[in-house]
Amino acid sequence: MVPALSPARSGHVAGAGAPRRGGWLWRAGADGRRSDQARRIRAAAGRGSRQSCRLAAPRHQAAAQGGSLVFGSALAAQAPTWQTLAWLRRETALPLVVKGLLHPDDVRRARDAGADGVIVSNHAGRVLDGVAPALPLLPAIRAALGPDFPLLFDGGIRRGSDALKALALGAQAVLVGAPQLHALAVGGMAGVAHMLHILRTEFELAMAQCGCARIADIDRELVVAL
Template sequence: MTTSIIPSDALCVADYQRLAKEVLPHSIYEYIYGGGGDEFTLKQNRTALDAIQLWPRVLNDVTHGTTATSILGESWRSPIMLAPVAFQRIAHEEGEIATAQAASALEVGMMVSTLASHTLEHIAEKLTSPRWFQLYWQLDRSFNLELIQRAEVAGYTALVVTVDSAIHGIRNRAQRAKFALPDNVAAVNLVNRPALPSSTFTPDQSIVFQGMMSEAPTWEDITWLIKQTSLPVLIKGILHPADAVKAKSIGAKGIITSNHGGRTLDCVPSAIEVLPLIRQSVGDDFTILMDGGIQRGTDIFKAIALGANAALIGRPQIYALAVAGAAGVAHMLRILREELEVAMALAGTATIDEIGPACIYKSR
């Protein structure tokens, strides 16, 4: 049973993960925490961030300091945004509504998932901070248009298309825990989705290649989608510089460098490792957000220094939601913002624009 009381020993993001394990049913916790395969990528997301050292400068006047920034023409209180996380009612009865209330209170943007357990319209009503809609591609193009048009009418200001999880990764942890979506939680934004055509396979065909992947989008589909909306479109799930260049060339306004929290393809690099290469490939004027393993304000600092415009927070929002509802999510976000402020002040960087590669120590 969750409460709205912030535990006295919730002092950092990792504390919320520990506390969530105590309050969530085992199968749900394992589903949220788990990664793909042997979870090498899940571990690497954290290991790679831990290996990066900051290189502070002293005696700089930072009394005019601020975490404020601008992303795609929107003013943000800090370079932090809540990543799209599906089915949040598995962690708390209010689900995405509580998360939206917390985001608004802390002036943090929120990406709302196609697989949210509340309608995208209802969530938007609770969001006064930047609101972006995350689209999982649907086989029926007209249904994609319907979702996009609903997002436009509801006041979402950007569209994020996730492209790295057309099919689920191999999630043995969740399988061992026998996770199943509770009966009272559903993808309510997809209730009117047209039925998928039935498929039959010959002995030489694959249920993966000829089956599930037949529903996956291609570059042609994303190019078409960009032309259907006035919203800026960002592509989420890019790890290769060549794909980043391709996204820019077809008209995407930005990308999210991400390995889906290590939940899809295992044995791939962390986003923080490839971020400098991707930034170099697309230039300084292209919007890049990054996610994967962010737990500290210093992690956000590192992401910005290596080329990101902002960082996304994934699992921690669900841990905090499970522990203390909207109050927990708001507290978790405040912790991160204050940690970022401390990191900036002690590194001698008063503004987000002052954080760059020179802030990272590289051994000679």
């Protein structure tokens, strides 16, 4: 598993039916207005010119012809590797945190490559269909890293009790994504502040009901498997 995949920027999209002469136009919308791309094609080729106007084939198409549509493509070629992480560590003294790791072997490798911390996340399940939820994987990852290595959790934090579960299973902090965006959309800056107030209140109430007066009191015994 690599830390992340960067979307490849494809080349100009063109198929077998791409226009070769300026007189062939692509039209945008029902009103028949010529698209900017069509005007560029006409300007390049000239009206009635016999000059051929070819569009570049997508890079991934050229790279993968006759083989895999993924391996050997621009997407795979531009994906970060463990060597990328080692290079980044050499280039900066800033804290380096790697997000998206789910396997104990990967978090150990990230730590050994110089990462200052790890964020356990499955990217909301959007990358690999059927990937395991991140929360149940926390204990094994904490065990692989030891008690002190910075370990954060991202994924499905919607209420204070969610944060309590993540801390009990080994995280030292949680990331909050969707709730702040929802609060911002509804109430702006004040909405985000109100959301954080609610989240903290829920978290402290959950701690109190579990008999924890301090963060240090939160441990694995608070969570049971059902």
